[in-house]
Amino acid sequence: MFKIRDLQSKKYILLETYRKNAQPVRTPVWFVIQNDLVYVITREDTGKVKRIRQNPKVKLTLCTFKGNPIGEWISGDATKVTGEEAQVAINLRKKKYGFMAIIAGFVSRGKGDLVVFSIKLDL
Template sequence: MTPDTIPDELRRGRYVSLTTFRKNGTGVATPVWYAVDGDRLYAWTRTDSWKVKRLRRDPRVVAAVCDVRGNVAEGAERVEGTARLVTGEELRRVRRLLSRKYTWQFWAVDWPATVARLGKRPHTGIVVSFPGS
């Protein structure tokens, strides 16, 4: 998938339903904040989440624009991809992209979590690549 073939609704959406897969193949969809840059989708989640555990075992994902509760509109395009977990400099890039998109809302979530954990940020970045990218 090239930058111009990522669906416009995915570029413009506020939340994405990111489906990850259990050992038995059952999909688990979760709404997350995200940003699209070039031919990749960037998201973040808590490091101790089940989503991270599932992605460590199986990198397959399905992304679809959703509302804050994770409801995907009927007829919304679902895009299959492969995710990888990132930390360090790549996580900083994810954080920059998300802070640009969500501004004060992002900081309202990130800073209290950092303070509560004595400076350690409890998040892991997710970078999703789509077929052909």
């Protein structure tokens, strides 16, 4: 049985979002966990933001750095969060990923502002 704490110490999840034609798109992403929610931080002008706006249903599983799935898939619903909740998630990501989060933020800054999604898993 899948438990959210199984994710806590891991670095990458494979996030599956869906195009308008329901075709799945899998993207390896960093994540953090807070209050039994999975948070994914990305940039405004990315495909996953567009797809989640169109369809908030997602699936995720643990994965390698290259996006090879590890373990079982779990479904959930993604919701854009703002304000204090978003800032807490961003700070947790900085703490978890350290200097790499700073580098990633610098490299991706041309893709718009940060966007934070919370994912409530169907456990």
